[in-house]
Structures are given as structure tokens and as C-alpha cells.
Amino acid sequence: MVSERVQSQVFGEVAADYDDVRPGYPVEIADRIVAYAGRRPQSIVEVGAGTGKGTEVLRTLDAPITCVEPDAAMAGVLRRRFADDELVAIEVSRFEDWTSPVTGVDLLASAQAWHWVGREVRTRLAAAALAPGGVIALFAHDFGFADDDTATAMQNVYLKYAPEIAHGVPANVHPDVFHPDELRISPLFTDFEKQDVIRVVPFPTPRYLRLLSTFSPHRMLPEDRRVRLHQAIADLIDGRGGVLHQQLTTGLVLARRAA
Template identity: 65%
Template sequence: MTVPREQQRVFGEVAEAYDDVRPGYPAEILDLITAYAVRPPGSVVESGAGTGKGTALLRTLGTPLTCVEPDPAMAALLARRYDGDDLVTVAVSRFEDWTPPAGGVDLLASAQAWHWVDHTRRTRLAAEALAPGGVLAVFGHDFGFADDELRVAMDAVYHELAPEIADQPGRPVNTRHPGAFHPEELRGSPWFTDVEEQRVVTVVPYDTGRYLTLLSTFSPHRMLPEQQRSRLHGALADLIDERGGVVAQKLTTALWLARRLD
């Protein structure tokens, strides 16, 4: 009997590729977090650490960092990277099943992963993980295009070959996830205050091959039947090559910050 694949568990299938092509985070994100926190955190936990894209940023704080990652393959790669680093601990667990230390931590961060935490419980779980006055920092990239004409042409390919994952007018990409994060969860919460939103924009070029590898690390693409994904990626490759062989990926990195009430 074939066990159905879970969308949130497909990243381990391509852990090495994910680590290679997924973009990291600009230093400005950490600057914004530390400015908001006022004082340096004495302890940090990262939910959904993956292969360490957010971890690399958080590690520069120079404070004990616990990385909670449910996928064994992703966690194994992360553990190898920080093998021998006394400040980094990797816990193979869902955030929902992880037990925070007594008294909580000063900073709870999640990079491109908070939407995978149970949306009916995550705000309460975040509050339980934080010390009074502690900071929740949720951040992630919105992947867009610096070339609008290329975006329109690529949308047409998606609508033809994979309409189920194509962008729809007025529908943000992250709404494909049933647990998509909305700041209103924090603004209306009895446990958090001082909710802020910040954005940082960067542009990262990808040649055709690396761009297709990047697409192969996104769960909507991974959930497509293999033949359909192959046809889609082949058509996108032809389109990109016709237009110079480079996709200028416009990354809008959104950061949401909130403070645990005393």
C-alpha cells in the first residue's frame, strides 16, 4: 500500500538541492529583529529550521540556538553543518511536539516555515515558548520577478500546463497553504503586543538550470505528477532560454515581529 505524500514533508526529498539554491536572508532582517528586541536575546529557538537558511542569520547572534526541524533529511544536513558548534542544537521534531525550556526563550524565530505549524495552535504555542517580554520573529521570502514581461509569459505557461498551481488574480501565492500566516493572528492575540511588519527587497539572478532546480524545491511543484512537472519545467526552460537564460528573482522578505506580554 502506497503511503500518501504530505505536502509539508516533501522537502527532505530534495534536501541537498534546497540547501544549494534556496536564497538566504539579508542581514537587514537580523538588524530589524535586534533593534526591535532592544536587548540581545540570551536564548533562541528556530521553528522549521530546514537546512539552515534562517539559522545562518540567527547564529550570528552568538547565543544558544535550538533548531527544531521535523524532516529527518533536512535536520541531518543541518546537523552536519553545525557539527561541533556548541551553540547550535538540532531537535528533530514538529514545533507542536517540542517542549520549550522552563521559563521560555528570549527569541522565537521561523524562516519560511511558520505556515506549516498548526494554524489553530501556533500563536498559543509561540506564547508558551517565549519568556515574558520575549520576541516572536516570523519572516520569509515572497518570490516575484524583476521582469514583469517574463512573469506574464511564465504565468501563461502555468495556466496551460499546471493550472492547479498557477497564480490567480487577487490570490497571494501563500494562500496555497491552508495555514498561511496572517498578522491579524498576532494583533488579535491576548498574548502578544507591539506587532510590527517590515519588508526588505533584494534581487537574485538565477540561470535556467538553477531556476528549475529552485522550482523543484517548492512543495506545489513537488506535489505535481512527475510527467506533468517535467512538461512544465521543460516549457519554462524554453521560455527562459529564449529571453536570455536568466531569471531575475525579486525577493520581498517580509518580517513580522511581536512581543510576548508580561
């Protein structure tokens, strides 16, 4: 029997490439979390840790981190990365199936993964996992373009070759990533804040195509259509000098468990 691929589970198919080409997170994310919380956390759970790109930043906080990651291939890269690190523990599990410590943790963080946790349960589960006054920190990149002309041209390529994933430029991220409104309005959380860190990262054409191949909307396209889309994107970038300047806006959403 051929099992149907599930969009939240396609990252492990390209775990090594994911780890190589996905941009990491600015280390100041950790500083901003501490500034918001008013102190360093003594315990952290990271949801959807993947290969450890968010973990690297959280690790600078020098507190024990439990990484909850359901994909065995992603967790394999993560395990190798932190093999000698006593502060990093790895649980191969969905967050929905993970049992949080009874005392709760000081910080629940998730990098580019919160949208994969069931929308109907995630806010409640986050509050239950946190100690009183604990902080939730969700961060993720918005993969934009450094100039408007490229953004418009790219959008036109998506509209022509893959309109179903052309949900706004750049059409590379799950539409749910930056909509944590449920946190802002939830009585379980307070002091909601959203901050951005912006930088520009150059991607030569081949590396950009490898990056796109790690995005789940691209991975879910039928192979022949993905090939045509990627060829059109390659032609576009090559026609503009062969390097795409990606504007990375790393959004950081912060909220505190209500008393």
C-alpha cells in the same frame, strides 16, 4: 502499503539540492530583530530550521539556538553544517510536539516554515514558548520577478500547465506564508510589525528549475505534469536570454508576547 506523501514533508526528498539552490536570508534580518526587541536575545528557538539557512542569520546573534526540525534528511544537513558549534542544538521534532523550556525563550524565529505549523495551535504555542516580553520573528521570501512582463508570461504558463498552483504570481510559495494575521489580532501578542527587504537574484535556467523542484507545490504535482510545466518555464526563460531575475522580497513579521 504505499504511504501518501504529505506536502509539509517533501523537503527532505531534495535536502541537498534545497541547501544548494534556495537563497539564504539577508543578515540584516538579525539586526532588525535586535532593533525591534531593544536587546540581543539570550536564548532562541528556531521552528522548522531545515538545512540551516535561517539558522545562519540567527547565529550572528551569538545566543544559544535550539533548532526544531522534524525532517531527518533536512536535520542531517543542518547537523553537518553546525557540527562544531556548541551554541546550536537540534531537536528532530515537529514544533507541535516539542516541549519548550519552562523559563521560556527570548526569541522564537521561523524562516519560511511557520505556515507548516498547525494554524489552530501555532499562536498559542508560540506565546507559551516565549519568556515574558519575548519576541516572535517570522521571515520568508516572496519569490517575485524583477519585471512585470516576465511575471505575466510566467503566470500564463502556470495557468496553462498547473492552474491549481497558480495562486498569484509567482505561484511558488505556500499561500499561507504571508498571512500572519492571527498574530496581529491575537491578544497573546502586541506591537505587530511587518518589514520587507528587497533584492534581485539572477537564476540561469537550469538553476531556476532546480529551485522550483524544491518548492512543495511543484513537488506535489504528478511527475508528467511537473515535467511539462518545467519545460514550458525553461522555454520562457531561454527565450528571454537564459537568466531569470528573481525579485526576492524577504518579509519579516515581528510581534512581542503580551504581558
